[in-house]
Amino acid sequence: MKKPKIRELCEALRSFFSRPFTTTFPLTAHEPAKKFRGKPEYNEDTCVGCGACFQVCPSKAIDMVDEIKDGLGRRILIHHPKDCLFCGECERNCITGDGIKLSRIFDIAYFDEKDVQDRIEHELLLCKHCGQVIGAVKHLTWIRKKLGNLAFSQPVLISRFTGEIRLATGAEESFSGETDRTDILKTVCPGCRRLAFISDEGGER
Amino acid sequence: MKNKKRVIIPIGPYHPLLEEPEFFSLYCDGETVVDVEWEAGYNHRAIEKLSESKHWDQVTFLVERICGICSTSHPFAYCNAVEDILGITVPERAKYIRSIIGEMERIHSHLLWVGLAGHFLGYNTVFMWAWKYRETILDMFEMITGNRNHYAMFRIGGVRRDIEDGDIPSLRKVLGEMEGKLEMLTRAVLDDPVLAVRLKGVGVLTRRDIKDFGAVGPVARASGVDFDVRKDDPYAAYPLVKWKVITTGNGDVFDKAVVRLLETFESVSIIRQCLDAIEGKKGEIENQVREVPAGQGIGRHEAPRGECFHYVRSDGANSPVRHKIRAPSYVNIPTFKASCTGQTISDVAIILAGVDPCYCCTERVAVYDAGNKKKLYGFPELVEMSRKKTERIIKGEMK
Ligand code: SF4
Ligand code: SF4
Secondary structure, eight states: OHHHHHHHHHHHHHHHHSOOSSOOTTTSOOOOOTTOOOOEEEOTTTOOOOOHHHHHOTTOOEEEEEEEETTEEEEEEEEOGGGOOOOOHHHHHOTTSSSEEEOSOOOOOOSSGGGTOEEEEEEEEEOTTTOOEEEEHHHHHHHHHHHGGGGGGSHHHHHHHHHHTTOOOSGGGOOOSSOOGGGGGSSOOHHHHHHHHTOOTTSOO | OHHHHTOOOOOOOOOOOSSOOOEEEEEEETTEEEEEEEEOOSSOOOHHHHHTTSOHHHHHHHHHTSOSSSTTHHHHHHHHHHHHHHTOOOOHHHHHHHHHHHHHHHHHHHHHHHHHHHHHHTOHHHHHHHHHHHHHHHHHHHHHHSSSSOOOOEETTEESSOOOGGGHHHHHHHHHHHHHHHHHHHHHHHTOHHHHHHHTTSSOOOHHHHHHHTOOHHHHHHTTOOOOHHHHSOOTTGGGSOOOOOOOSSOSHHHHHHHHHHHHHHHHHHHHHHHHHHTTOOOOOBOOOOOOOEEEEEEEEEETTEEEEEEEEEESSSSOSEEEEEOHHHHHGGGHHHHHTTSBHHHHHHHHHHTOOOHHHHTTEEEEETTTOOEEEEHHHHHHHHHHHHHHHHHTSOO
């Protein structure tokens, strides 16, 4: 009967004379662990706007909005911390490797959700015929660089490339209005290209 | 009498907080409980259905959120199930890491239980201390996996993060300290005269009861049924390390506590052996899985509360076509019918806690007088009565 009491007394005394185990958090800053998985953040330089993070996110915490206004397209990726699981799937599946990275920020309480949201905008390449989205400009450039010579098998990538090295004269992007055979090699969406394939020179389908 | 008992008045509050909220009705004759009824299904989150709409990798994170305490047991069982369909094994290093995570979780879950049990008995110091010790394990989780809970370590084919050599010394240090604390706690429980009077012979489940109800985990092992998935259906690194299944024979709440406490020592030893195996070595931590073929698979994991079971069927597409989950509390909770009947009301709180169901589940208890079906007590009153009884024993008024 006596011994157990002594053992527990020791522990009690030790607890009594040591610092409180709890921290005074808001007063003293908390330092999360080195590998802590906090709020994901986009990197302006390395994110190319492919939208893979949006597709793999298990909790749909990332929104992808494609806006087309006055013939200009913008892709906006918005990360909502309120839905995020901090699982890191977005970081893991990012095609460039560090377009989105989990930071160590844990303090994401908010009054206005916009304060904690992270967003990134990209320019979209639109089909010259129908105005449909082909992809983010930066994404296509990234693919072109990655593919090297193989990129010359794909008309949109070719025209991106000729544009970049200033070989484009403007003739390749002139459109007659109707989809015709020559449009195969221009900046058109897959739908319009299919249409162009099945039309003959006269523009008849 | 029997018909009258069927009148169940669901008494709130219904906090849809954790998994498995249940509704209990205790029918009492004076101080003695004569019957227990329970209902489940108040908080249907449609996890199984939801999982059919997510692709294979996303489901891991979905099932991780079934339970807030043993959050790794569901991904563990799920990954085992999908790997069963694939017919692959994970790399050896991943096996060890999986077991380390599983056992660390067992330690923190059991400590949490010890704390809660102390709280119900009016030993709030035990509650504070056990949770204090548990905190260091949670810090280790943050260091290794990046989060205190919901570790997101599992992935079909392996694990997502490696345990780096730099992290191992601090983990070993925590384990060493933990062992001392656990030793203290276990001895304190084992030779405390008040706890012995309070818990021995309370809420007894016989081997027969365990078989009848199909109970699993520490509840079954406390009654001498040595059923443990880690031994009986080896997976991950469990066949590669030395450990033993803890069983005791009395089946009362005291034994359930003892089984849990002793299991934490086994967990510490398993983690140590796993760390030895991976320290200073490099290796693959995952097998790339391109697609899941059509087929069906089952996966099991010995969660801290017992066997966690997942059944997954695939038709070769991107997401499961059927995903069935059975959590251990689901089979353990019906044992209340056997363990509570014939006991006094003041013991009910600890008997219910002895099974280690989620705390919020038991928040819905209401006590009825067998005669007039009036609601007498809610769970807070039950806890209060439980504490009073302990006090009376301490003061020597009761034996
Ligand atoms: S961390 Fe996970 S939940 Fe959060 S945005 Fe990335 S993928 Fe989605
Ligand atoms: S580059 Fe990475 S961060 Fe950017 S949209 Fe693609 S996957 Fe997301």
